[in-house]
Amino acid sequence: MRLDPPFLASARVLAAGELDTLFAALAARGYETLAPGVRDGVIRLVPASGAAELPAGMHDRQAPGSYALEDGGDGELFGYAVGPDSLKGQLLPPHQSVLRATPDEGGLRIEPAPTEAARVAVVGARPCEVAATTVLERVLIGGAYPDPGAAARRKALFVVALECRRPATTCRCTSFGTGPGLEHGADLVMIELDPPPKRGGDPGAHRFLVRAQSPAGAEVLAALPTSEATRRDADRRRDALGAATRAIAASSNPEVVARGLLGHIEAPGWEEIASRCLSCGNCTMVCPTCFCTEVRDRSDLSGTLERERRWSSCFEVGHSLLTSGPVRRSVAARYRQWATHKLATWQTQFGTTGCVGCGRCVTWCPVGIDLGAEAAALAGTGAASRRGTT
Amino acid sequence: MTNASSAPAGTPVLVPLAYRVVARRHETADVTTLRLSPVADAVAPGRPGQFNMLSAFGVGEAAISLSAAPDATGEVQHTIRDVGPVSHALCTSAPGDLVGVRGPFGTDWGVDDLGYGDTVVVAGGIGLAPLAGAIDVLAERRRYGGGRVFVAVGARNPDQVMLRAELGRWLAAGVRVRVTVDAAPAGFTGGVGLVTQLLPGLGFDPARTTALVCGPEVMIRFSVRALVDLGVPPGAVRVSLERNMQCGTALCGHCQLGPLLLCRDGPVVTWNDELATLLTENER
Ligand SMILES: Cc1cc2nc3c(=O)[nH]c(=O)nc-3n(C[C@H](O)[C@H](O)[C@H](O)COP(=O)(O)OP(=O)(O)OC[C@H]3O[C@@H](n4cnc5c(N)ncnc54)[C@H](O)[C@@H]3O)c2cc1C
Ligand code: SF4
Ligand code: FES
Numbered sequence: 001m002r003l004d005p006p007f008l009a010s011a012r013v014l015a016a017g018e019l020d021t022l023f024a025a026l027a028a029r030g031y032e033t034l035a036p037g038v039r040d041g042v043i044r045l046v047p048a049s050g051a052a053e054l055p056a057g058m059h060d061r062q063a064p065g066s067y068a069l070e071d072g073g074d075g076e077l078f079g080y081a082v083g084p085d086s087l088k089g090q091l092l093p094p095h096q097s098v099l100r101a102t103p104d105e106g107g108l109r110i111e112p113a114p115t116e117a118a119r120v121a122v123v124g125a126r127p128c129e130v131a132a133t134t135v136l137e138r139v140l141i142g143g144a145y146p147d148p149g150a151a152a153r154r155k156a157l158f159v160v161a162l163e164c165r166r167p168a169t170t171c172r173c174t175s176f177g178t179g180p181g182l183e184h185g186a187d188l189v190m191i192e193l194d195p196p197p198k199r200g201g202d203p204g205a206h207r208f209l210v211r212a213q214s215p216a217g218a219e220v221l222a223a224l225p226t227s228e229a230t231r232r233d234a235d236r237r238r239d240a241l242g243a244a245t246r247a248i249a250a251s252s253n254p255e256v257v258a259r260g261l262l263g264h265i266e267a268p269g270w271e272e273i274a275s276r277c278l279s280c281g282n283c284t285m286v287c288p289t290c291f292c293t294e295v296r297d298r299s300d301l302s303g304t305l306e307r308e309r310r311w312s313s314c315f316e317v318g319h320s321l322l323t324s325g326p327v328r329r330s331v332a333a334r335y336r337q338w339a340t341h342k343l344a345t346w347q348t349q350f351g352t353t354g355c356v357g358c359g360r361c362v363t364w365c366p367v368g369i370d371l372g373a374e375a376a377a378l379a380g381t382g383a384a385s386r387r388g389t390t
Numbered sequence: 391m392t393n394a395s396s397a398p399a400g401t402p403v404l405v406p407l408a409y410r411v412v413a414r415r416h417e418t419a420d421v422t423t424l425r426l427s428p429v430a431d432a433v434a435p436g437r438p439g440q441f442n443m444l445s446a447f448g449v450g451e452a453a454i455s456l457s458a459a460p461d462a463t464g465e466v467q468h469t470i471r472d473v474g475p476v477s478h479a480l481c482t483s484a485p486g487d488l489v490g491v492r493g494p495f496g497t498d499w500g501v502d503d504l505g506y507g508d509t510v511v512v513a514g515g516i517g518l519a520p521l522a523g524a525i526d527v528l529a530e531r532r533r534y535g536g537g538r539v540f541v542a543v544g545a546r547n548p549d550q551v552m553l554r555a556e557l558g559r560w561l562a563a564g565v566r567v568r569v570t571v572d573a574a575p576a577g578f579t580g581g582v583g584l585v586t587q588l589l590p591g592l593g594f595d596p597a598r599t600t601a602l603v604c605g606p607e608v609m610i611r612f613s614v615r616a617l618v619d620l621g622v623p624p625g626a627v628r629v630s631l632e633r634n635m636q637c638g639t640a641l642c643g644h645c646q647l648g649p650l651l652l653c654r655d656g657p658v659v660t661w662n663d664e665l666a667t668l669l670t671e672n673e674r
Contacts, residue, residue: 098404101447107429108447108488112405144654145403145639265671292643295404295636299448309404312636312644319644321634323473324606333673341646348649 007211008234012226014190016077016206019051022123022160022188025223031121031158036078041069043083045122051077054124057199062168062359065368075206076195078124081168082358086129086288090120090157091136091150098295098307115148121158127179128171128358130161130186132288138350139291158216161186165240167248170359172372175251178356180244181237187217193236209237252376254353258344260379265336267382273374274332276367281313283361283371284338289346289354292319314338343375403639406445406490407431411483412465417552420472421516422481423457426489427465435460436494438501438523439630439658442466443638445490446479453635453653454480455520456494457553459527466491469519469553495638497658499524499602499628505536507598510622512613514544514585514605520630520657521604522556529563539565540592544585544609546572566592585609586616596621604630611669614661627661648674 014022026033027049035048038055048054060080061068072079097113133154140150164171164180173179182189194205209229212218251257284290294312299305312319314337320327328334346354355371362370370385377385409426416422433442441455458467472481483489501524509528513521528539541560545551548571561567568588570581581588585605599622603613610629618624631652636642638653645652648668650659659665668674 108408110405110408110490140641143640145641147403147641265674290643291641293636294642294644295451297448297450303448305448307404312642314643319634322632323471327633328673330673337646340648345646345649349646349651 008229008231010211011229011234012210012221012224013229013233014208014210014224014226015203016051016075016192016195016208017203018225019077019208021224022220023048023050025220026121026123026158029119029158029220031119033121033123035123036080036083038069042067043069043080045083045085045089045124048123054078055080059166060168062170062363063368064170064362064370065365067363073199074195074197075199075201075203076192078162078192079166079195081164081166081171082126082129082360084286084360084364086286086358086360087122087125087133087157087159088136088288088290090122091133091140091153092147092291092293092311095308095310096149098309101305101307103303113149115152117149117153117156119156119158120153121160123160123162125159125161125186126164126358127161127182128173128176128356129288130159130182131173131176131178131356132358133159134185135289135350135352135354135356136291138352139289142350158220159186159188161189163189163191163237163241164244165192167244168359168363169249170362171248172251172357172359174245174248174357175372176254176353176355176357178358180248181241182213184213187212187214188221189213191237191240193233193240207233209233251357251372252379254343254355257375257379258347258353261340261344261375264378264382265340267378269374269378269382269384270332270336272384273335273369274330276369277331277335278366279315279331279334280366281315282364282366284313284315285311286360286364287342288356288358288360289342294318314341339371339375339378342371403641404492404637406443406451406492407433409466409489409491411485411487411489414483414485415555417469417554418550420481421469421550421552422472423467423469423553424480424483424489425465425467426491427463428491429488432464433466433491433493436466437498438527439498439520440494440496441520441638441657442468442491442493443495443635444468444470444476444480445492446476446483447488447490449479450476451490451636452476452480453495453638455630455657457519457522459523469516469522471516493638496653497656499630499658501527504528504600505531505539507600508538508540508594510589510592510594510599510601510617511539511541512585512589512601512603512605512617513542514609514613515546515550516552517605517609517630518543518553521602522553524602525556525560525565529560529565532565533563538594540594541565541567542585542588542592543567543569544572544588544605545569548574548578548580568592584612586612589613589616589620597623599626601627602630603627607631607669614666624661624663624666628658629661629665630657631659632657
């Protein structure tokens with residue numbers, strides 16, 4: 001990793017013992033703060049008011065179809081990779097109201113759902129999900145019809161990203177250029193340096209190297225009790241990111257995979273994957289860029305109706321429903337839609353890739369289908385990888 | 391073809407404007423034409439080939455094409471086949487009833503650059519509705535010396551022939567209209583057979599023809615093949631395609647056809663090899 005001279009100029013050091021000042025600074029600016037927390041044995045994004053609530057010493061073990069947390073007994077505060085939550089939920093809530101309409105003397109009063117957003121800060125977002133947020137912004141806000149709710153929520157969102165020291169076996173950010181370090185896209189970006197080997201151990205060396213990546217981030221950073229970063233701090237970061245980079249497995253070249261997939265639309269491998277795929281849609285739900293939504297009306301006896309927009313998935317048969325029936329009737333066609341959309345057609349539609357290599361779809365697939373491995377195999381020979389766990 | 395225009399800043403893109411049904415015409419047993427007039431604010435005038443998202447409040451929304459070119463009344467016209475909950479509620483709404491309108495969305499037939507050479511319009515079933523506004527414009531142009539216009543209409547049976555008033559008007563303006571049905575009772579004097587069988591006899595000059603095609607996807611594929619076989623350049627064929635649509639604004643992901651988002655890049659698309667491949671691949 002190259003070290004620009006401006007790097008040191010922009011980086012500050014925050015002692016781990018002072019992390020509460022960050023939470024306080026965010027609260028003082030009206031942000032509700034979400035941070036990693038353990039729920040049901042999984043790292044989720046949960047409301048947090050201070051560093052004491054962070055899952056100290058917790059480390060994740062992720063593999064196709066499996067996720068487990070173990071307590072390492074150490075003092076590392078962010079020693080895990082991504083959980084099932086991502087920033088997607090902040091831009092595009094799983095359920096949102098579109099409008100309410102109430103009967104009104106022979107007519108209807110149509111009230112658009114408010115699009116103002118409360119300020120939310122997320123502490124501990126990973127570089128790949130910051131990249132995913134940029135992708136989602138393109139889709140939801142960058143087109144001819146910007147989603148006003150998403151635009152308002154994006155504006156009200158403050159992201160404190162954590163660069164990764166402990167990637168999971170499912171992480172593929174290096175192949176997509178989305179991690180383990182982060183050069184832009186967050187408000188603040190931090191990396192944890194020298195966490196104590198034992199919880200409650202000497203916190204002396206435990207600190208965060210913090211940089212601002214936006215004016216709002218710079219303003220918050222200026223309010224924190226930081227000190228100047230030294231060349232040694234910068235070296236520690238470089239070494240940690242270097243080790244993480246080496247630990248992350250490479251996946252095949254995304255451009256080669258994209259072309260190969262589109263050249264194998266009717267290959268037999270899709271059927272083979274479909275024989276394992278449960279078509280549950282978990283992959284699309286945990287995907288930080290999947291944006292599909294459906295719109296449904298509900299009305300009550302008084303005649304008041306509520307129109308709701310909610311997440312949907314191309315694994316549902318109804319996703320492609322026409323009067324003549326669903327277009328993508330078979331599981332093979334639905335799996336192919338997901339894989340080709342993420343890895344190939346997204347590029348034409350939105351000018352970016354739809355996959356950031358976060359690995360969530362691999363971990364949370366109940367049968368452990370590895371999208372990257374399957375796509376590489378299909379793109380190469382048209383056959384599936386036969387690496388599934390069932 | 392012209393692209394969809396952007397929404398004014400701050401418009402809640404998924405919230406419809408209130409319109410009232412001002413006229414209703416039953417076309418066939420299951421097809422109804424509605425004229426809708428704005429209660430207060432109106433949507434921007436659309437171009438033939440574009441669609442609106444129509445709300446039957448409490449039931450849901452559906453993508454429905456404009457079935458007439460915009461006129462001075464500010465009303466919008468839609469021709470709807472009753473096939474499910476939303477379309478049923480729309481078809482059975484009566485004058486005075488409220489309907490929500492958002493739009494117009496998507497690409498259009500690009501009629502502005504037509505009417506110099508020949509134009510062939512091929513419609514199957516409800517597919518005539520999205521084409522009607524374009525034929526209106528071309529028929530008017532024909533009346534004042536514009537290019538020749540040929541319309542081939544396919545319907546399941548004689549009772550399913552819709553937009554009869556329009557068909558008569560187009561004939562009167564000098565448009566060559568031919569109708570064929572899949573099956574007819576004894577005594578029916580019109581054509582029986584596939585709409586593609588009408589094409590060789592229409593008398594257009596393939597090399598200077600632009601074709602506009604809308605109908606069921608198989609019908610579109612066979613019609614394009616027949617047109618190209620007759621010598622119409624593939625790039626002179628425009629088709630209107632359909633996928634599930636939940637938003638019309640490139641936000642919901644449901645209208646994908648491979649690399650296309652049909653609410654944004656369609657519904658009207660110029661024929662090319664890539665499109666031909668997409669439509670022959672199974673379950674795209
Ligand atoms: C660009 C475009 C233009 C159209 N123009 C017309 C027109 O001018 N006249 C007309 O009669 N019909 C038109 N349709 C088809 C019309 O949108 C569907 O018939 C209608 O959505 C069916 O909804 P439903 O609730 O009545 O029926 P159901 O089939 O019960 O629908 C249930 C759900 O499935 C979805 N769905 C079902 N069929 C379709 C479909 N064909 N397209 C999109 N979503 C569907 C809807 O989201 C609906 O909520 C058009 C479709 C598109 C995409
Ligand atoms: S992969 Fe499927 S659910 Fe995800 S954005 Fe694409 S179509 Fe939607
Ligand atoms: S209809 Fe929603 S993206 Fe096209």
